[in-house]
Amino acid sequence: MIEIKNASFKYPNDFVALEKIDLTIKEGEKVAIVGQNGAGKTTCVKMMNGLNKPFEGDVIVDGVNTKDVTIATIARKVGYVFQNPDEQIFNSTARKEIEFMPRYYKLSEEEVRQRVDHAVEICDIGKYLDTNPYEIPYPIRKFVAIAAVIASKPKYIILDEPTAGQDLHGTQVLGRLVDTLTNEGMTVITITHDMEFAINNFDRIIAMAHKNIICDGTARDIFWNEEVIKEAKIKKPAIGELAKRLGLDGRILFCDELVDKL
């Protein structure tokens, strides 16, 4: 369990990016975080893996306060895939990047190979394995960064805007990946601006605005609350918007629901 308790964070320039946040994420959950640019989403998830330490309040991962341990200790449990993959990737081939953590953990060759194969398969990057990450197109480079974190087998994995720049295929790979990882027992936390992706793949959605969490619930709780949509500067998914204009009840968000209703 990850518990954020009354936590506030400021950057070295004294800019306060989060004010008194409370949030609990249980094992096995699939959570999406949505909200305006600059709302503090990245700042918040970086508290979960200890990269950001709150100046007041606490962040507790499986009973351990992030203030009491090193980032490396927490990172073993909480894997974070950066918004910008170039802040993360440093090896000369995709394969070396993905092998890096398993080797650092001194796993057996067999185990390293298994982990790499598995991560490469679910990220669908087999044909880029021996390519220099900087020659790999940006959206696919993001999958290399994701595969590297998956191969380190954290208990919790945080994906920071993985949908940015993805085409239909990339978005579908991501949707399947979220399912596969949670089925294998991982907890998945994703930041996204793709509302359709959020409603199609996550049971729990958190909306952030004004340095805080303004709503935490199901897709319907978020996307049928006009106040939340306005404050978080998000957008009601197209089918929901159509249902609203038609004056239909039932908090419709999905295509089949609307087809049934008409």
Next chain:
Amino acid sequence: MSFIELKDVSYKYPYTKDFALKDVNCSFEKGKFYGIIGENGGGKTTLCNLIRGLIPHFYLGKLTGECKIEGKDIRDWDTAELSSKIGYVFQNPFTQISGIKSTVFEEVAIGLENLGVPKDEMIERVMKVCEQLDIGHLIKNNPNNLSGGQRQRVAFASIIAMDTDTLVIDEPTSQLDPEGTENVFKIIESLKHSNKTIILVEHKIDLIAQFCDEILVMENGSVAFSGPTHEVLTKRELFEHKASIPEVSKFGLAMEDAGKPLSAIPITIEEAYELIKERG
């Protein structure tokens, strides 16, 4: 004659074995808003690189066929002259930010500075685009301390500040929230109204459907479909062709499959609403 015209264009980057563009034929008229969509790796950025003259002037490699801008072959254009006619917003905002400027203001002004625009005019134009793009409050910040979405807006601002007749814009909203995305589309639409030609690469199909006059679907280096937005997006083949189509178009197809078709396939929420109302 079209403003930009490509005939049988093929192109291969240096040291690669596959062609990134294969027999591309297309043209762009002045004053229209074009959307380029399609799978990643399909050649969208390569097409932009060509129109902006980076191919063949910066990227060598093998170019065949004909690409003409205002009737003149791309090989014969002077790149500096072309850059004052065609603004280009790169795909990756993390690379467009110059890294050499210490404030957002200077970053946005960088192109105007290179063009030698007088100082007063430069300040006015920079302030105007910063307000338009909601980064006015950030002008004194260091570009390197911005969030991904803020950076993307800065990169976009620095190009529209240059006020070129044509804009080639490669995925300007990938890091933006829904409101910021819609705002960018509205700004692009307003540029169209001042008779600029816009070529926009984008994955957000619902907005492409709402705003673009024409679209091109790129696939594996070729133009798979092209034409007026409505015509292209309502093709069932497109849907079956692993391209994304608007949510309401999927809904229209699903109504057909359920045996209760609307009288046409909608591409925007407004159209869908009208079609449902009309049916009663």
